[in-house]
Amino acid sequence: MKLSFTLLLLSLLLEFNSAGAQAPPTRPGLLVVKLRAGAGAPAAELPALQAALQTLRATSLTQKFPRSLAPSPEQPAAVDLRRVFELSVPPEVSLAKARAVLLATGVVEYVEPLYVRQPLYLPNDPLADSTAGKQYYLRLTQAYRAWDFMKGDTSVVIGMTDTGIRFTHEDLRRQVKYNYVDPINGIDDDGDGYIDNFYGWDFSNNNNDPRANDDNAVHGTETSGVAAGQADNGLGIAGVGFNTKFLPLQIFPGTTTGAFAGFEAIVYAADHGCRVINMSWGGAGGYSRFEQDVCTYAAVNRDVVLVAAAGNTPADLLFYPASYDHVLSITATDAADAKAGFSTYSHRVDLAAPGVAIISALGSKNGSVDADYNYNTGTSLAAPQVTGAAALVRAHFPQLNAEQVQAQIRQAADTSMYQVPANAAYRGYLGTGRLNVARAVAALTQREARIVSSTIAPARPSGYAPGDTLRLAVQVRNLLGPVAGLSVRLISLSPYLTVRAGSFAVGSLATLAEATNEAAPFRLAVAAGGIPVNTKATLRYDLAGEAGYRSTQYLELLLNPDYVQLNVGDLSLSLTGRGNLGYDDITATVGQGVSYRASTPLLSEGGLLLATTPTRVADHLRSTTGAARQSFFELMQVARMAPGPRADQEARGTFRDSLPDPQRPRSVGVRVRQRGQSWAAPAALRDVILLDYSLLNLTADTLKPLYAGIFTDWDLPGTPGRNVARWDSVNRVSYAYDPLDPRVYAGVQVLGPRPAGVYAIDNNAPAGTPIYFGDGFSPAEKFLALSGGFNRAHREAGAAATGTDVSQVVSMLVPRLAPGDSTTVAFAVLAAPSLAELQGAAQAALAAYQQVLATARPAAPPGWQCYPNPAQSQLQVRMPASVGAATVQVFDSQGRLAAQAALPTGGGPVALAALPPGLYVVRVLAAAGSWTQRISHE
Template sequence: MRLFYTLLGFVCWLLALPGLAGPPTVPGRLVLKLHAEAGSAAAGLGALRPALAALHATSITQKFPLSQLPNTERPGSVNLRQVYELTVPASLALAKARAQLLATGVVEYVEPLYIREPQYQPNDPLADSTAANNQYHLRLTQAYRAWDFTKGDTSIVIGMTDTGIRYTHEELLHQVKYNYADPINGKDDDGDGYVDNFRGWDFSNNNNDPMYEAYTGHGTQASSIVAGQADNGKGLAGVGFKSKFLPLQVFPGTPTGSFAGYEAIVYAADHGCRVINMSWGGAGGYSRFEQDVCTYAAVNRDAVLVAAAGNTSGDILFYPASYDHVLSVSATDATDSKASFATYSRRIDLVAPGVNIAIAYGRPTTTAAGPPDTDYWHGSGTSFAAPQVAGAAALVRARFPQLTAEQVMAQLRRTADASIYALAANGNYQGYLGTGRLNIARAVAGLSQREARVVRSAFSPVQPAGYAPGDTIRLATTVRNLLLPVGGLTVTLRSLSPYLTVRRGTFAAGNLATLNEASNDAAPFRLAVAGTVPLNTTATLNYHLVGDNGYVSDQYVDVLLNPDYVQLDAGNISLSLTSRGNLAYDDPTAAVGRGLSYRGSTPLLSEGGLLLATSPTRVADHLRASPGTVRQSFFTLAQVRRLAPGPRADQEARGVFRDSLPDAKLPRSVGVRVRQRGQSWASPAARRNVILLDYSLRNLTADTLKPLYAGLFADWDLPGEAARNVARWDSVSRMGYCYDPLAPRFYAGVQVLGPRPTGIYSIDNAAPVGTPIYLGDGFSPAEKYLALRDGFGRAHRQAGTDAQGSDVSQVVSTLVPRLAPGDSATVAFAVLVAPTLAELQAAAKAATAAYQQPLAAVPVAAGGTWQLYPNPTTGRLHVALPASLGPATVQVLDALGQTVSSAGLPSGGGELDLASLSRGLYIVRVVGTSLVQRVVRE
């Protein structure tokens, strides 16, 4: 079983590089899974109806109604009958859908449906195709010797999930697993829900012809490698020899079709495929739905899943190859060197030849390769390496029918040729090509191998989006022995990152018989995150397993450190504050950030963040734009950091970001730098319901900004029925707030603090086309400016009716009448949540008092004051000390209170060099005195 951990996979594709796009998704379609505790399907769907209506969902369909229910004899099996597909407006933001559906309390996850791609690497038509080079991979992987042990069996069926497959090709015609229980007669004779699925199914176009495509090359080619008919005196021989294959088309051959790889996996598993091949995938885009499907096929149905690792030539996660329970296969060439195009990573299980592989071509018309159904060619890609492993898995299953899918995978890994690592060409890929190159003969020769494998990694405390600097972590693991008994097994945990230290790293698993397990739950591994960690750092941990008789193996698990947000949660409100001015989440998928909740509630805010504008075309924000997109106005100058405690509050957060200077190419920018600060309190009681936010705005342009509008956008989705909220205005508290008028559980709002004027623009998200702000087609810069500017009138203070409510948002704003070049001004807001309106209003009063409270004066040593300058600084910091103090030791502390620099200064002071420190907020302290000041490193 492959180790996969939500910690990294859920977000790493988004965090890897700024602006990096994830895999494409199917517009207007989402997938959700009901909680096991939701009760019956009828009860769960009943609880969902109001949210579905609010989201304008036009259909909800159970994806796998006939799937096998979990089996207690197969630990880890999943229930796919709780998975449903939604059809929603294509413009609907995923974060919005997630917030409303999760708020019902009956939904486990909500995700988009990703579109994956075939992993074919186009090959030069003039590539060598002489007889000497035909099917060299059979020689290299010792398939000929393997066939002396077994030629497989027709009862072993390999599910080929791919493009259309030309099953009429002479190599494939007699290798198809035909379903004689459902002949083509217009009836569902076998009652499996598919009419006339005699030769497989086209899931992408929902019909019974998996050759429904003008070009059926990729599917035909991959299928011929695994199942090409051997001993027929024609063409080539498939690795699986006698094994049959089931054609399953997952890529559309028409404009109306859609990718359906995971539906095909379930079908293959439910229809008896012992091996399933997936020569397709995509970089990033971890999906719990996709993982559930793979778990179902492998655990519930005991199928061996094999996937191409991708043609990225990079060290990345690639799905489905990187999921648990999937063999990830990369590619080598005829010399056993890593193929130039092949993905490499510690997630690879093994490799197989993937360069210039002989294939059946599959063209529908005569080409240089030959007439239809008799054409052959050569091709390259991990798409053509994976089917070799799938064919080998079929041979192992025929040779050793007693092995589970998990054991078959272990047998293939442990019998691979690790000698490829001795090649100079592979010197830079040590540990990144799995256990070596596929050796089919060794895999089927006998059961003489050992493999113990860590099958569970449970991090605590659970932090779905990663760990902050200074955190301590516990890691409980379970190790399972898959093959021959292993004695004296010890698991040692080692960190490959300087930012993550293992404090307790040894686990004695002892003697394990075949399929026995051991865990270290009673004494888990212990780890510590460094005090200073670069933004979005991936730390790799190594499980080093050693047993008797020279048994050694390694596995790896990654942990995300220092994600790009902080959590303010000293009081009742828990709020994620990002480095680009967003509240709750940093991205449209709601993957980065832990949201906004109250006393452990479901998420209350689907989207929120800072808005700045001076005109309809000069608007700055990091909020929704056109459907499925986010405006990228802000970029980070100093990552947001949390200080606990801070000078004014039990928790404080600081960060710096800015937008671009306006010019001919960027006319929509405002041109400001923003220093943001957040504060959270554990006491007194009223302040526990407050998060205070203030923003110092500096004009970076050569023009006077007049006026400069600033506001917070909040799309509230309060629990119960998110579409049954109303938005109201409290002029006394200067606060916009929302609640459910029929069953209020929480009141939530945003308040303007300080003397500046207040604006409020309440938005009915379900308002029809023609409304001044129509969110159905996104949120344009002009609409954002309108919400800021027109909030100072009286026309937009309410949204939704007390009779039934609606789905509502608010923009609570203020303005700076005039901001000259180089000048700064501060605007401040409070985010408030409380169980009653009276308590919300009390929280507003507490927020006002907290904002007006002066910072306690720092006692000054006798003999005068002291100064730090320049502040902010880019490196050099001059410290002027009172002369009477004499020589002194000065410390620099980071946002977590840890000392990052210390220096002895002479009487009167001197200079500190902060150039080596990352950008952010620091505390400078004179040891032995009460002299403390803050400094910003830019």
């Protein structure tokens, strides 16, 4: 079992891992939704859910697994797949919008896309292993010796989830597990909901024929041959599972009309008696709670051993489904036990198996005979060897549950592979060793105590900020033979994460006994500064017991994520490094959103918009359906100061777009310094987040005009999508609320002397309207929203009697911005329980803004300097002699005093070498007054 807490964090981390890949593709217009436990009624009878489906213009909501096994009270980790539904929505409905609307109902646990995973096929030179003994991997993994102990059992069935499979092959035709209780007669004889599933099932095309009736059958035939090819028949190859049968389950379409359906096949295999499931497919990134639920259902509810290929990308990355909890992740080695050059490696890999030049049955229908074989390479050929071994273990030791079978295979692996020089750099990244089938089936002499859960408080799925302190409680389970004198030691492998208390004396554990350190958890601290953005921090668990027992596991956390949360008041808002509000992207994976007094999310998407013409627009908001524009890139990470110079919390960062040129004519050419401010008091300011943006023209031309604005797509309680947008001209606030159940009013206020523009948008407006979200949000439409809001025509949206799904753009016009000049625009995000309180918050925001203006640039004495900026080992402070002696204080991004020095008349140096890199505020205190300056330390 993997460590479940890390999955959400690492799904985010992968997007910033230079070695990683982008999230996998998704199926447009299809989402997966899980209802909360205790929702109290069938989905069709939940009024809030039905209203949300109408808002999203959903065309269907279908229970995905109505026949799945209910969780047992005796299995606390079991899941209830009966609460999972597939939702069809128009393709233009964004995931962010769907999440906001559905989560706000209070009856939905999660909303996700349906990812499309890929088979792991890696062609290889067929002459790579031309010497005698073509199945070298059977010798290397000692499968021949294993068969002296156990040749498998036909009652143990492997679910082969793959492409179509060639049933006529001489080494496969007698190994298929046929369903004799449902012969092909057009009737569902066994009453399982599948008509004539005699051969298995083709989930990709939703029919009963997963055979090789097209060219898309090579991969499934090869993996099936490795796991369960017929042995002792005097022909061809021998599968590791020997007598084991397999159930063909096609999940990849051989036609253009089919669709990937791997996780539906896993549920089918688990519900139809498979004891082991092979998954020689997957994709990097794109963590899915739905996919994890399916794996948990198969492993926990149905006691199935899950085996998956770790991936064919030579990098340290997460690969799903292999990296999910309850799944054995298998990487590949060569004939010399060295890591295969193509193999993915990570701390989540469980063990290795040979994956180079593996000979197996060939699935091509173009051959003239049915006896063809072929060499191929990949982790997809390594995984079915472990699958076959798991089938042997299940047959030989039927008393072991799936979790124990996995432990037996892990602990039986050959650790000698780590002595191979080529693997020296990968210690701990290739699992426990290379598969040894004989040792796995010989006897139950192995021991494995394992961390089966890690619970961190406070729980922050989006990552931990500099200066955070954490408590980590673990649950240890002994899966195999008794272990005496067990202890767990926690070690940080990151310089940015310190373990302050890291020992847990477990004592002796009998088989399947458990222990926890919940009463005295491990304690950790994140470094106060100097952490690169989106840093992966690795923790290692060292488990040790008497008689030489040793094992290790790993836990990974995300540190210093690319956003800060302004939450000292009642209004909580994530400010990201590229100008977005709530979330950094339209999939809502980075950031904690916008909420009011712990409400459901108020905002599905929001952020800064800049434009000079309909074609020169800069933003990081939705563009075409399912994608975001990438205009802005970060120059200085957004960082939070608590307290800040002018508010109880402040956040500051810098980003810019590119300079316009013939290749990038749509750029604006502006650098943006953003600042957010939040207050704990007085009461009215608790409802305010003040945002200001300093805009610097980086181009050689005068920008005339330049529009700047804030886009907000509100989804407010009581019914998201039933909102109206209105304009308060007195307080210059564009706000929204639910007219039939007004629980929260929210909006954006324009601050400063410039005229205010506001453009309210009906998100459900039909095609042909000036702004039509059905095909995305184009640059021309964004320019129209910014520039077209200076008259009364577009200031409101939504009928008071019914409401609609609304968005708003508030803006202001900068008539001209010369090259090298800068200007500041300011807005306030507001939320309150009533319109009167929202207006009171707007008045408080205006007063706070005016106070900031009055104190924003205190006059420093002539001749006062603070340089260089950025600074390195020291900072020089120069003051005129009239100031006299002074004290210099340096505050870090959290508002803590980091350094202090006394300066003589005229000034002098301030040492910074001991401080980590980051943003700092320098304050000079003298008899004549105090002055501050913000610096960057490198």
